[in-house]
Every structure is written in C-alpha cells, then in structure tokens.
Amino acid sequence: MHLVIAKHVLWKRMRIDMKNAEFYVLKPYLDRGNVGNVGILVIKNTEFVSDGIQTWRAIMFWSLGTDPLFDEEVNVPLGKSVDYVAQCALDFLTLSSGDTDSDYFDDYTPEQLTWRDEHAEAVGALTGEIAKYRVV
Numbered sequence: 001m002h003l004v005i006a007k008h009v010l011w012k013r014m015r016i017d018m019k020n021a022e023f024y025v026l027k028p029y030l031d032r033g034n035v036g037n038v039g040i041l042v043i044k045n046t047e048f049v050s051d052g053i054q055t056w057r058a059i060m061f062w063s064l065g066t067d068p069l070f071d072e073e074v075n076v077p078l079g080k081s082v083d084y085v086a087q088c089a090l091d092f093l094t095l096s097s098g099d100t101d102s103d104y105f106d107d108y109t110p111e112q113l114t115w116r117d118e119h120a121e122a123v124g125a126l127t128g129e130i131a132k133y134r135v136v
Contacts, residue, residue, distance in 0.1 A: 021042055021044040022042070022082045024042075024130060024134050025135055026133055040060070040061040041058065041059070041089065042061070043056055043058055043082055044057040053078065054080070058070065058073075058074045058085075058092070060093055062115060072092065086131075087130045090124065094116075094120040096121060097117075
C-alpha cells in the first residue's frame with residue numbers, strides 16, 4: 001500500500017515519469033516498531049551521462065501523504081548497477097553530524113535534521129544489503 005501511495009505522489013504531484021525508476025522498501029527497519037513511516041527509496045535513471053559519470057535521482061519518502069524527505073542527484077561511474085546506485089544514495093542520505101563537515105547540513109530542513117538525528121544511523125545500516133529491498 002505504501003508503494004502505491006509513493007508512486008501516486010511521484011506521478012500526480014511531482015510529475016515524475018515512472019520509466020527507469022526502481023523502488024526499495026526499507027521493511028526491516030520499519031518492522032522494528034517505526035510505525036507510521038514509509039521508508040521508500042526511489043532510484044531513477046535521469047539518462048544524463050557526462051565524462052563517464054551517470055546522474056541518477058534518489059528520492060526518499062518517509063511519511064505517507066507528504067512530499068519526499070529527500071530528492072537528490074547521485075553521480076556514479078557509468079555502467080554501475082541500480083543496486084550500487086541505491087547503496088551510494090543511501091550512504092549519502094544517511095550521513096550524520098560526525099561523518100562530514102558541520103556546514104554540510106546548513107541547507108537541511110528542520111524535518112531532514114530531525115530524521116538525520118532519529119533514523120539515519122539505523123537506516124544506514126541497511127546499505128550493505130540494499131538489493132534485498134528492491135521491489136520488482
């Protein structure tokens with residue numbers, strides 16, 4: 001059901017074409033009592049390539065009926081698998097305050113900062129096994 005709602009938001013509100021989009025449902029984290037959270041990562045191929053680098057779009061939904069929590073571009077070497085891209089995106093989206101310079105988070109919204117403090121570490125632990133969570 002969560003996946004249907006996420007697809008609806010992507011298509012109807014954000015006008016994002018579902019072509020070349022892969023969906024990951026972070027179910028193990030949600031099963032740990034995180035009721036009310038969606039935990040869906042969408043990886044979309046933008047089909048833009050420059051100098052051997054391919055740009056993908058990483059969109060993370062965390063709450064039902066809202067806009068995505070994150071909507072970022074991820075650049076990876078051309079030819080990498082979508083699971084590799086999802087792993088890179090999750091690594092990037094789950095950075096915590098001790099992982100990088102403090103000014104990195106200056107553009108984060110209050111919602112993103114709260115999510116980082118409450119969920120980033122636990123969600124980041126799923127990165128190594130992200131392929132398990134892809135919905136096909």
